[in-house]
Amino acid sequence: MTDITSLPPDTGPSFNLSGKDMAVAGQWRLFWLKFKKHRIALASLVVIVFMYLVAAFADFIAPFDPNATNARFTYAPPQALSLFHDGSFQPNVKQLKMTLNTESMRREFQPDPAKPVKVGFFVKAQQPYYLLGLVPMQTKLFGLTNPQVGDSLYIFGADRLGRDIFSRVVHGAKISLSIGLVGVFMSLILGVTIGGISGFFGGWADLAIQRFIELLRSIPTIPLWMGLAAAIPVGWPPLRTYFVITLIVSLIGWTSLAREVRGKFLSLRSEDFVIAARLDGMSEIGIIFSHLVPSFMSHIIATLTLAIPSMILAETALSFLGIGLQPPIISWGVLLQEAQNIRAVAQAPWLLFTPAAAIVISVLSLNFLGDGLRDAADPYESVS
Numbered sequence: 273m274t275d276i277t278s279l280p281p282d283t284g285p286s287f288n289l290s291g292k293d294m295a296v297a298g299q300w301r302l303f304w305l306k307f308k309k310h311r312i313a314l315a316s317l318v319v320i321v322f323m324y325l326v327a328a329f330a331d332f333i334a335p336f337d338p339n340a341t342n343a344r345f346t347y348a349p350p351q352a353l354s355l356f357h358d359g360s361f362q363p364n365v366k367q368l369k370m371t372l373n374t375e376s377m378r379r380e381f382q383p384d385p386a387k388p389v390k391v392g393f394f395v396k397a398q399q400p401y402y403l404l405g406l407v408p409m410q411t412k413l414f415g416l417t418n419p420q421v422g423d424s425l426y427i428f429g430a431d432r433l434g435r436d437i438f439s440r441v442v443h444g445a446k447i448s449l450s451i452g453l454v455g456v457f458m459s460l461i462l463g464v465t466i467g468g469i470s471g472f473f474g475g476w477a478d479l480a481i482q483r484f485i486e487l488l489r490s491i492p493t494i495p496l497w498m499g500l501a502a503a504i505p506v507g508w509p510p511l512r513t514y515f516v517i518t519l520i521v522s523l524i525g526w527t528s529l530a531r532e533v534r535g536k537f538l539s540l541r542s543e544d545f546v547i548a549a550r551l552d553g554m555s556e557i558g559i560i561f562s563h564l565v566p567s568f569m570s571h572i573i574a575t576l577t578l579a580i581p582s583m584i585l586a587e588t589a590l591s592f593l594g595i596g597l598q599p600p601i602i603s604w605g606v607l608l609q610e611a612q613n614i615r616a617v618a619q620a621p622w623l624l625f626t627p628a629a630a631i632v633i634s635v636l637s638l639n640f641l642g643d644g645l646r647d648a649a650d651p652y653e654s655v656s
Contacts, residue, residue, distance in 0.1 A: 303570045306648040313644020316637040323634055327445035331401045334439035335415040335425060338602055342434035344370075344422075347620045348381055350429040357388055363414075364388040368424055378619065391425060392417035429622040431610055437626050440602055444627065447514065447603035448584055449634065455522035455583040456576045462522075463529030464572070468560045470530065471537025478534070485527045493524055497586060501595040510601045517596055521586040525579050532575060536568050571649040578642030581635040588631055604631050 308314060326333055351365040366383035373380050395415040403409045416425050424430075428437040470481040500520045504513060540546060541564070549559050565572070584604075590596025591605025592612075599606060604627045611617050611624035 303648050307644055310644035310647060312640050313647075316640035316644070319633065319637040320641055323445060323637070324449060326442060327449045328404065330442045330446050332403055332409065332411070333413050334436075334442040335412050336436045336439045337399065338435065338440040338443040339600060340435065342424075342430070345381075345424050345426065345430050345434045346432055347379070347616075348424060348426050348430040348434065349620075350622055351383065351424065351426050353391065353427060354388075362388075363391040363393070365391060365425055367422065368426075389423045389425065390417045391415070428626045429620060431620070431623060432616060437607075437622060440607055441604070441626055441630055444602045444604045444607055445630065447597065447601060448587060448605065448631070451514070451518050451521065451587045451603075452580040452583040452638075454518045455525060455586075456580050458518070458522040459526040459529055459579060460572070460576055462526035464533055464565060466526070467530030467533030468537055468564065471534035472541050472556065472560055472564070474538075481530070482534075485530060488524060488527055493586075494589070496524070497521070497590055498593065498595055501590050510597075513597060514601065517587060517590065520590070521583050525582060529572070529575055529579070532571070533565075536571070537564055540564055540567060568649075570645070574642055574645035574649045577638060577645050581638045581642075584631065584635060584638075 345368065348368055351368065353363060353365055355361060355363050357364050365388070366385055367387035367389050368381045369384045369387075371380050371382065372378075391414060393414045395412055395417055397410050397412045397415075400408060400410045416423055426436055426438070428441060431437060431440075466481055470478045497520055500523070501517065504516055508516075537560075545563060546559060549563055550556075554562070587596060587603060588605035588608065591598075591603055592608045594609065597603050597606055607627040608624070611628075617624050
């Protein structure tokens with residue numbers, strides 16, 4: 273690798289820094305300078321932040337109670353939101369007119385252009401709620417201004433019970449996105465601790481830990497998850513079920529991080545700064561968490577970002593198969609259970625496409641973000 277201190281000032285345009293500046297730049301500055309050049313990763317970061325904000329403020333954004341039913345509008349199609357009416361700014365949707373198809377004996381809905389339904393922003397909620405579970409609120413981001421009998425607002429359509437799919441997808445983001453964060457946090461604790469012990473101490477501890485990791489990784493993931501999820505008692509409360517499902521999806525995720533941490537520790541444990549810390553009387557645990565882990569924290573962040581999509585997909589798969597989260601809990605995987613009925617999908621394809629689109633967008637954005645973070649974790653690569 274080229275000595276970065278000998279590079280001319282105009283070398284390394286990726287960072288807009290001279291070779292001398294790069295030689296003295298801190299680790300996090302180098303990390304940011306490399307990451308911000310990855311435009312797809314930056315765009316993905318914006319998408320991810322937006323989705324987590326939607327999940328955090330789901331009660332404010334969702335116009336209706338996600339469990340509220342309406343038999344009048346079962347399988348109602350999505351209603352297009354128009355911002356203008358009669359040449360003036362007046363958000364509205366067209367009222368749905370129901371007819372009975374005598375051939376298929378199914379109800380069909382058609383928008384009635386002559387009957388616009390007014391939609392307003394910051395409208396009064398039908399029921400009071402607590403924002404973030406703390407702040408009492410009676411205002412929704414948008415909704416019907418003067419709801420009358422027969423009025424409806426189904427941006428993403430309705431399901432077999434007339435429940436608003438948009439509200440359910442927004443509320444489902446709270447579970448599906450948070451289960452990835454909680455699972456990754458647990459993987460971080462296990463991976464860094466166990467992998468650090470394995471790589472730093474070596475010997476019999478390293479041998480035992482690595483054989484245990486190989487045993488876990490040799491077990492097929494889906495059957496293991498299915499077996500553990502099936503052991504969850506049906507009568508458990510939703511919060512306890514959520515916690516156990518999080519444990520299940522993070523059971524395997526920590527092993528890959530532990531191996532990466534072990535490899536880093538093996539290469540760093542004989543460095544001068546580690547020897548100096550040991551001679552200074554610092555404990556082994558202190559060396560691990562005060563010196564070794566921070567030295568490659570950017571790499572850990574990149575690895576964990578790439579692990580979040582796996583956690584989301586694992587929860588989705590378990591819930592879709594009916595052995596994960598169950599109603600009344602709302603997650604994207606639970607919403608996809610509605611798509612198991614071919615007749616329902618044929619009659620209401622939005623039951624499949626809406627939660628599936630949310631999953632695809634979140635997973636792709638997290639993967640792109642993880643790729644950008646992984647590239648930025650080695651900031652000197654572009655000048656090698």
